Amino acid sequence: MGRLTTRNVAGHGAAPRRRNEAVVYDTTWGGEARSAAGCAGVLLGLLLAIDAGAGTLTVRRALLWGALAALLFVVLWPARVSAGAGSLVSRGLLRRAEVRTDRLTSVRWSDGVAQRLVLRDTEGHRVEIDPKVLVANPPLWHALDRDARTSLDQGVLRCGETALRQMAARVDRETARTVFNLSGLR
Structure with a gap:
């Protein structure tokens, strides 16, 4: 029997995948x-x-x-977005796209009619997601944010800190608004 080995694909001290982490899905899908x-x-x-x-x-x-x-x-038909174990997956009717969120190289807003958040990783993969999905699903946003911080700490994320800050502010604003509405303070 051969030995099982693991290797660090990204190199440069990339964080290992968290295998026991639960996958978070878009609840509005x-x-x-x-x-x-x-x-x-x-x-x-x-x-x-x-x-x-x-x-x-x-x-x-x-x-x-x-x-x-x-x-x-x-x-x-909406794309079904899920995140977990260092990745974010978007599944549509005709295609599936996945990006390693712990190896992001860029996060940016797309130009166009529909607002999209475009994520790219070190392997050249690209995912476009509607920011409303992240706003409506804070656990999904937190999984992405945590892994994006890992990319930033490793020096892999070269472009996107501003987009991440804007997204974080939007999620925080909507979460606070929801809490105020539910508590009757608004």
């Missing part, structure tokens, strides 16, 4: 997935009802409306 399915279903129902009411519904048109509703479903 289920509701967003149901909303995506509901919107697609409502659109399909409305289009079929309007077409049937006008007397123009055919099999071909029903298939077209079904394809349109399916396209809306794919566009609205």
Whole structure:
């Protein structure tokens, strides 16, 4: 029998993976997935009802409306985000992306219509996540923040301290607002 060995892939004193750490999931994903399915279903129902009411519904048109509703479903389907053991994973309908959060090289805000937090690691992997996911799930944010600090301490994180501070302030602000609302102080 051969010996099992472990090696430090990142080198330079990278922190070992925490194998006993629980994986943290996005708790809002289920509701967003149901909303995506509901919107697609409502659109399909409305289009079929309007077409049937006008007397123009055919099999071909029903298939077209079904394809349109399916396209809306794919566009609205949320990515399922999870974090644990030094990694962050984003799973969509068509792709899966993973980044080593304990070996981040950059964290930045993306430019565009939808605001995204873009994470890159030393292995060249890239994940884009909606910052609302981190705001709605403080344990997910804390897992990312802890590992990003590890990257910073190791000198691997070269770009992103400002983005991390902005994200931390946003999470803290929303958490405080939630606590005040729940306690009746607001």
